[in-house]
Amino acid sequence: MAASVVDATIAELVVAAQAGNHAAFTTLYARFHRAVHAVALARVGAADAADVVQDVFARAWTRLGSVREPAAFAGWLMTMARHRAIDRARARGGGDAPAQEVAVAPAPTAEAAAALRAIRALPEAYRETLLMRLVEGLSGPEIAERTGLTPESVRVNLHRGMKLLRDRLAPPATKGGTP
Amino acid sequence: MSGDYLWDRSGADPEVARLEGLLGGLAHDAPLAPLPPRRDRRRALIVGAGVVVVAAAVAIAVWATRGPRAPAPDGCGAGAAGFAFTSRGGPARCGGVATAGGVLPVGVALETPPDVTAEVTVADIGALTLAGGSELTLAATGADQHRLRLAHGRLSARVTAPPRLFVVDTPAATAIDLGCAYDLAVLTDGRTQLTVTSGVVELAAGARLAHVTRGHTVTTVAGRGPGTPVAVGASPAFAALVARVDGGDASALAPLVAAAGAGDTLTLWNLLANGAAAERPAILARLDALFPRPEWLLADDLVAGKPDAIAGLRDVLTSGVWLAPDAPPSPPSPDANPGVWR
Numbered sequence: 248m249a250a251s252v253v254d255a256t257i258a259e260l261v262v263a264a265q266a267g268n269h270a271a272f273t274t275l276y277a278r279f280h281r282a283v284h285a286v287a288l289a290r291v292g293a294a295d296a297a298d299v300v301q302d303v304f305a306r307a308w309t310r311l312g313s314v315r316e317p318a319a320f321a322g323w324l325m326t327m328a329r330h331r332a333i334d335r336a337r338a339r340g341g342g343d344a345p346a347q348e349v350a351v352a353p354a355p356t357a358e359a360a361a362a363l364r365a366i367r368a369l370p371e372a373y374r375e376t377l378l379m380r381l382v383e384g385l386s387g388p389e390i391a392e393r394t395g396l397t398p399e400s401v402r403v404n405l406h407r408g409m410k411l412l413r414d415r416l417a418p419p420a421t422k423g424g425t426p
Numbered sequence: 427m428s429g430d431y432l433w434d435r436s437g438a439d440p441e442v443a444r445l446e447g448l449l450g451g452l453a454h455d456a457p458l459a460p461l462p463p464r465r466d467r468r469r470a471l472i473v474g475a476g477v478v479v480v481a482a483a484v485a486i487a488v489w490a491t492r493g494p495r496a497p498a499p500d501g502c503g504a505g506a507a508g509f510a511f512t513s514r515g516g517p518a519r520c521g522g523v524a525t526a527g528g529v530l531p532v533g534v535a536l537e538t539p540p541d542v543t544a545e546v547t548v549a550d551i552g553a554l555t556l557a558g559g560s561e562l563t564l565a566a567t568g569a570d571q572h573r574l575r576l577a578h579g580r581l582s583a584r585v586t587a588p589p590r591l592f593v594v595d596t597p598a599a600t601a602i603d604l605g606c607a608y609d610l611a612v613l614t615d616g617r618t619q620l621t622v623t624s625g626v627v628e629l630a631a632g633a634r635l636a637h638v639t640r641g642h643t644v645t646t647v648a649g650r651g652p653g654t655p656v657a658v659g660a661s662p663a664f665a666a667l668v669a670r671v672d673g674g675d676a677s678a679l680a681p682l683v684a685a686a687g688a689g690d691t692l693t694l695w696n697l698l699a700n701g702a703a704a705e706r707p708a709i710l711a712r713l714d715a716l717f718p719r720p721e722w723l724l725a726d727d728l729v730a731g732k733p734d735a736i737a738g739l740r741d742v743l744t745s746g747v748w749l750a751p752d753a754p755p756s757p758p759s760p761d762a763n764p765g766v767w768r
Binding site: 269272296304313 | 432433434435441442445446448449450451452453454456458459461462464549550551569570586587588589591625720722738741742
């Protein structure tokens with residue numbers, strides 16, 4: 248274990264949290280809550296997404312003992328986040344484009360709401376990655392660490408997703424005009 | 427201009443920066459809410475042991491005072507260790523005894539009549555539905571693995587767990603969960619059919635593996651190893667070509683490769699991974715035509731069948747599958763990444 252939770256690796260934090268160390272779990276939260284939020288925001292509105300984050304971490308705390316391989320924590324947490332967000336979306340009527348989006352605080356501008364809708368309309372492979380990058384402010388390497396994906400896969404997702412997003416956000420007159 | 431702002435904020439990209447400014451206000455910034463108490467397992471064990479002792483004493487007293495009767499369920503009562511289950515539509519048979527619910531212990535079979543289904547809780551990692559006319563045995567359950575055996579019939583599983591913790595054996599193959607939901611059936615002719623509805627499943631038999639991702643199905647014949655996954659929406663003609671190749675008809679490979687479209691890249695990848703060296707150039711050429719392979723994945727390495735390169739190509743083709751939700755596969759977007767899903 249590192250000298251403090253601040254310096255610890257994710258695997259070290261997971262092992263410590265499994266043993267009941269709250270500080271370690273709080274540090275895991277600090278590292279992962281934005282990625283979990285992005286996963287939720289890909290499927291539900293912002294208000295629900297915030298609830299999903301807390302729900303996921305409460306469940307993670309009580310079920311952390313089932314993680315046998317600490318290095319698999321990121322994938323385990325993201326899978327749980329996806330399931331909880333999907334459950335929440337289904338409870339809201341199954342919609343994939345949350346209607347309450349514009350009612351959250353801070354209220355996004357019309358342009359921001361349009362950008363968010365455009366991201367949500369992207370293929371699934373790109374949605375979460377772009378939300379982690381553009382909404383949560385995570386860098387590509389940080390996304391790879393938070394999701395368990397390889398950096399190469401994240402880079403592919405970011406660039407292909409961003410290309411599609413640029414095309415969709417471009418004014419009609421310029422669409423298809425770029426090589 | 428140097429740098430890659432989208433990747434690591436090096437260099438500049440005004441449009442990405444503008445989107446960050448637009449959307450950054452939605453970033454999550456709340457602190458961790460108070461955590462619920464964890465179950466104290468030692469205390470639960472002590473309390474549980476006490477309950478078991480009392481229950482056993484009561485059971486012995488009742489048994490000693492009763493006359494001859496039909497045997498009790500063989501270890502399928504609520505006090506047994508195993509997977510809890512409940513039947514719907516009528517009683518199931520656990521250990522040969524009809525019951526509406528209980529606990530399926532290790533080594534005991536749960537059987538459902540044709541018009542009865544059973545909901546089975548898979549430890550604390552998920553659940554499965556056992557369809558009517560099925561037989562499922564719990565082979566093992568523990569910290570390292572939960573293993574079931576589907577002798578016949580069909581099940582639908584949904585699991586949230588680290589990869590390889592949940593395993594189901596069939597007469598023809600072994601389904602190894604990599605984080606997913608799937609339907610698994612043992613057909614009347616003994617073939618095993620797997621359809622993945624979320625995430626990824628590895629289907630293994632002998633030394634052969636099939637990597638099956640969301641929206642794909644694969645059929646395995648006993649003794650032949652896993653077949654090649656096919657997109658659920660693939661045309662019957664394409665699926666028939668795959669079946670011919672799986673059946674050993676080498677002449678079907680060329681038309682299969684030629685017929686493969688944007689939604690068939692995972693089929694091609696499995697053929698590349700499991701095929702003979704002489705077959706790989708043509709398969710890779712078709713894949714390259716359908717999907718822009720990254721420069722760092724060298725054609726020579728792929729044709730040579732180097733495991734790292736083959737796995738790297740799979741990761742690129744399926745990038746996002748680890749992120750993919752467990753919603754049903756959606757129709758392709760016209761501009762969707764052709765290498766991901768049909």
